[in-house]
Amino acid sequence: MEKIEFLPQDNVIWGRGILADALGQLTQYGIKKPIVFTVEPLDALRRSSVAPNLPNSVGTFVDLPPHVPDFAVNQALEACEASGAKSIVAVGGGSVLDAAKAVSHFHQIRHGTYLPIAALPTTLSGSEFSHYFGVTETAKEIKFKRSYAVKPTVPRVVIVDPELIRGTPRALLLSSAIKGIDHAVEGMRLVGPDHPHAILAASGVRRFLDVLSSWPANVETEEALQRHEVDLDDLLQLQLAAWHCYFFPASVIYGLSHRIGHILGGTYGVPHSVTSCVTLAPVIRACSTFYGEKLRIFNDAVSGVEAASKLSGDIEAVVTRLGLPARLRDLNFDHDKLSAVATLLIENYPREVADLREGAAQRLTDLLERLW
Structure with a gap:
């Protein structure tokens, strides 16, 4: 028996040049007295394109480090309390969205109400469509990114406009597209090929690969736009691909690729x-x-093994073509830490490690060596 679980997400608004009008409608979706969450590199975007169209904002919080450390969540929650915010407008990528969800969750624990979120995503991972978020616990000697799944924290409104991603640094934008593909593929763990997730995810992956396979090399997006090597419709297609890859997040669950990423990050x-x-x-x-x-x-492979081989090859080809990191050594990751990564995975994510099947522990060690 299969099923679809829906999230309490009221509206997704998308299109070219719709940002200002969409922001003007936020109050009708319950986004009142919002505080804006973003990061310092995006503050110019906030000032130029968000603030002028958000007259009822009560403040801005920009101190949101990557991987959502617990102390930053606490500080952001205190900022909400001090400003009297009744909602959050999150301008950014996965870390900003995760922080907004975490603050909404802990606001409910402390005050009994969730803070509704409006998401303005600047990357392509698709976090804005889900109720999943991670908070990195920092009190112990070994930091650990704790995963949460809290349905009422899913952004109530999502605004998708290519203007939001045209200034995103190239490496961040394109690598987040691979994260979006990850959501599509690992979302297959609990569903069958006839499930709506599978159908939409396959559409999203094809859309991603079609656009990325002809993406210009070694040039930032804004310059590529000026050269007419890409256009705003290409950017919008990438944004829609991220949505399709993660259209039914409540019906899917993370797999081993995500879990390794949580430990690495x-x-x-x-x-x-x-x-x-x-x-x-x-x-x-x-x-x-x-x-x-x-x-x-x-894809149109004749067997599951062939399908896995073709899909992984297509992804590797795009990663290589775009000049993105393909191995841990490319990120200067210490090889000696691989055994500790394996231990953390086995201790915290045994079900995902079990996806490796017979001899999973040894196969995990071999896999991590290949990643390096």
Whole structure:
């Protein structure tokens, strides 16, 4: 028996040049007296394109480090309390969105009400469509990124406009697209090929790969736009691909690629956006037996093994073509830490490690060596 679980997300508004008008409608969706969450590199975007169209804002909070450390969540919650904020407008990528969800969650614990969120995503991971978030616990000697799944924290409104991503640094933007593909593929763990997640995810992956396969090399997006090597419709297609890859988040669950990424990022500080560039293709191959025939939804392969091989090869080819990191050594990750990564994975994510099937512990060690 399969099922779809829906999230309490009221509206997704998308299109070219719709940002100002969409912001003007936020009060009708319950976004009142918002505080804006963002990061310092995006504050110019906030000042130029968000603040003028958000007259009822009560403040801004920008001190949101990567991987959502617990102390930053506490500080952001205190900022909400001090400003009298009744909602959050989150301008940024996965870390900003995770921080907004975490603050909404802990506001409910402390005050009995969730803070509704409006998301203005500037990357392509798709976090704005989900109720999942991670908070890195920093009190112990070994930091650990704790995962949460709290349905009422899903952003109530999402605004998708290519103007939001045209200034995102190239490496961050394109690596976050691979994270979006990761959501599509690992979302197949609990569903079959006839499930709506599978159908939409396959559409999203094709859309991602079609656009990225002709993306210009070694040039920032704004320059590529000026050269007419890409256009705003290309950017919008990438944003819609992220949505399709993660259309039913409540019906899916993370897999081993994500879990390795959580350890690499939360514990060892590897940038969240690039972890899937390193992990996804090798994990697809390593877990091909677990996924079986499911991955055929992503291509026309005649068998599950062939489908896994083709999909992982397509992803690797795009990562290589775009010049994104493909191995942990590219990120200067210490090889000696691989055994500790394996231990943390086995202790905290045994079900995902079990996707490697027989001899999972040894196969995990071998996989991590391949990632390095």
